Amino acid sequence: MPAPELWLLADSRLPTGGHAHSGGIESAVRRGLVRAPDDVAAWLSGRVPTAGLVTAAAAAAACALLDSRGDDPSALVAREFPSRGDGTTTGPDWEPWDAAISARTPVAALREVSRQQGRAMLRTVRAAWPHAAVTGLGTRPHQALVLGVATAAAGGTPTDAAGLAVHHLVGQVCSAAVRLLGLDPLALAGVHARALTAHGPVVGKAADAGTTAAGAAEADLLPTATTPLPEVLAVLHARSEGALFAS
Secondary structure, eight states: OOOHHHHHHHOTTSSSSGGGOOTTHHHHHHTTSOOSHHHHHHHHHHHIIIIIHHHHHHHHHHHHTTOOOSSOGGGHHHHHSOBOTTSOBOOOOOHHHHHHHHHTOOSHHHHHHHHHHHHHHHHHHHHHOTTSOOTTSOSSOOHHHHHHHHHHHTTOOHHHHHHHHHHHHHHHHHHHHHHHHOOOHHHHHHHHHHHHHHTHHHHHHHHHHHHHHHHHTOGGGSOOOOOHHHHHHHHHHHHOSSOSSOO
16 A cells, blocks of 8 residues: 555645646647547657656656665665765765756756756655755756655655656646646546556556666666657747746
């Protein structure tokens, strides 16, 4: 049974700023590319195995870098990394992982979105899990890294972190579709549930990739999948006026 703390990470009420983003679907809606629940499902079928895979793998890697496989999440860093002279513990070198995510996010607007959401989540993590190994993440880390750290602090696994990353992406898109198109929330809940089932293999693939990359301490091993259309639409969205969502 998952720890209650992991339920909190999956809760849309957690103040991480995700409600202000559409997962890229607003730009598609404004151009008539997404109009109905089936269109939302089709959008997800292209986005989850690509950008979703990259984000989920990065979150899994961040979690794996801190996974002590012990019973006390508060001792994650203390057991895994040496102490400094002042008695505080050190964590992973997050800079290569941050750079790897940036390299896999070719659109500047989407890099900024990732950092905005990462900063918001970081504030929440510091309040909810004071023992979380956030040292070295900086003030504007990518969202995936913070999610992985939070999952580890809540006693979760790299697979949990990957699953949460996919859940967040699918949830953003489905929630935004309701607000943008006035679609039946029940219909979109169905899309959400079916998408999570259909893309279960993506979660497994991301968890394996992230764990392998963390085990080798090699950020370059993270997946590099992408899809051109959402990237182009993200640029157009960043230049548009009157948008409901930040991305």
